[in-house]
Amino acid sequence: MLARQDGDWALFPEPLPPGLEVEILPPDIDLRTPSRTLAMARGTLRSVARARGAVASLYRDCRADPLTADEPARNLLRHLPFCARRRADVIHFEFLGTGAMYPLVKKLTGVPTVVSCRGSDIHLFELRGDQLQASMLRCLRDAAAVHCVSREIADNVERLIGPRPGIWINRPAVDVAAIEPRSWDAPSKGPLKIVSVGRLSWHKAFDYFLAALSRVARQGVEFEATILGDGELLAPLRFSVADLGLEGKVHLPGAVKPDSVLDRLRDADVFVLPSHNEGVSNAALEAMACALPVISTCVGGMPEALREGVEGLLVPPRDIEGLATAICQLAMDRPRCAAMGLAARRRVEAEFSLERQVATFEDMYQSVARSAP
């Protein structure tokens, strides 16, 4: 049996190997969502009723452990769901940040853990506070297996905790079969249709993208760009669009329904990912499945998803001029867009299929369960 703990399950609907019994543990207490808090409270009462002794010793541990001692009561509440639960064979923390919130789980349950490292959790490690860093390091060291979404993340994990067995590189996947690619039969004409998808936060560097687009416009290259997504920078980015005189050329519709994203991708000629920081972008993989060429910054695991000049173009991060040049190149060379788009689709079919991802997860879980004492 597999227990998975994650804050926002809906964000990462990763498919699971068949034949596993999965229990999704309630997330942390969050007073802003009463239903979650209520579920948590119910679980807590039951735990206390069933395992009073375990709860008492857990509280002692919370007070003694340096990673939980500053807030023993809160940490006790957090760990309670693991106390009186049916025994799982594996506990999977879907994010390193989540795993770091449960530093006592290994001692409490004895169940082997798996933790996923997906991007920001590793790339921003040095920017975290001392306590969180220490909790993350313990989570990585305690884990029976560490799931990394790219070779680059795996290298960083080894940099943090040294080489260790049980590091699994399992890159994200897309349901290629379910995604109809765009057609390149008719040559694309007119303004280059550019699309980008992502949360409107600083990580995605859409400021740099807009600055690059304004240079593309100044070169006289015709384009129409759409940035799909919502976030705290929606208003500032809309300001920038107007400030750069890009109204009518750049659209920021805000949040869109997930199923309309695919339609918008198929309607485009090129996908741009200007990020400062990425694991392996699922949005870029979806675009590749739609047979779009991708212009991406060469950050994180992105060079593992596409090769320069084959499935798209790689540019240095934070390089406005470089990004503008890459966009102009593809705008001038539509046959190359088509060739790269088709190559992108083939690459995703060959290397980023769900089957491969699910099989690797299965191997990882089995190997962890087998090696458990």
Place this chain on the structure above:
Amino acid sequence: MTKPLRIGLFVIAFPRASETFIVTKVLKLLDQGFDVQIFALSAQADWESFAVLEGRQDIRDRVHVAPARSLRGALQFAGTAARSPTALARLATHRWRHRRDNPSGVVAPLYEQVMFAGCELDILHIEFDYQGINVADLKDYLSCRLLLSSRGVFQRSSTYSAKARDYLFRYVDGYHFISQALDDNAHRLGLPADVPCWRVEPATDLSLFEPEPRALRSGPVRIVSIGRLVWSKGYEFAVDAAAQLRARGIAFTYEIYGEGPYEQAIRFGIREHHLEGVVRIVRPRPRHEIPAILASADIMLHAAIDEGFSNAVIEAQAMELPVVTTDAGGLPENVEDGVTGYVVPRRDPVALAERLAVLAGDPALRQRFGTAGRARALARFDLERQAEAFVELYRDLASRPRRSAR
């Protein structure tokens, strides 16, 4: 002798440490015989920050605070109702007639605006135009002229709808802008041409920013930025410019004084460029320490994407610091390009770095720009002069006919 002009100032709170200019103006207006009343939304005032207001009960008596949503506030409201029932009834009628103007309906605005009951004014001056979106129609109740001050936020924020803007533009009798850029943009946004407009630039108390002769010193050039760590200040581009500067082999340090929601993005940039130790984020310092910070720096960098005018840049010039800044908002009016600093296109780290490099390599040029900056501050950004400009503005506006709201 003519009756003194009655000016109502609508502010968030009075006095506030961050709004010294309003205190200076109030003192000047009283000095010149104006009748000034201050209407504040909140009682969160900083009286102790102003030595000049010590013992001025006469000024305290001129401050009217909107009732809080508490028992005390309710008692305050009831007191007004008991003292001047007719004035309140008239205000209530006004609110009912203008119920469509105010998204909060009738009761909540009536409660908040009870401080205006029975007041008589010649000019109601809303010091931050966006604060007027619930209040502008009161000019009809008060039979006065409505003056709005545009300091940037309202025009650039998408929080405020076109409807709110049209409402203000319908009632306004005069518009004060802190920069020509905001004036131009307001007209682009539909401010009617018949609304008289004035430009009065921000100012600072220059007596607090007295430069001392800069000692010649060796070592890395010291670059400084002061301002909240928010998106609009463009710090990511400033950090990119620092990386370019280092690539040119220039020895420098860059200190950013501030805190705010964009800190993580800035720290990430510093780390990605391996600039730790060269670029530092420092907790913001109290105001009285700012002159010393500016005095020990060589160049101010202000990489804003969006800016009203920037007092930090005024203060840098007052302290004889050359400035490298962008052309966002009122900054090109604040800094004279090639005279007190350099103005480059916004969102362009390469251009920032080029200008920084020029100044870093030329101490004599820095000194020349610094001297010119001080002269510019004295000539244009002096607090007393600003207060005088407002006195002129009020007299001018009062002599003009009221616009009738359409």
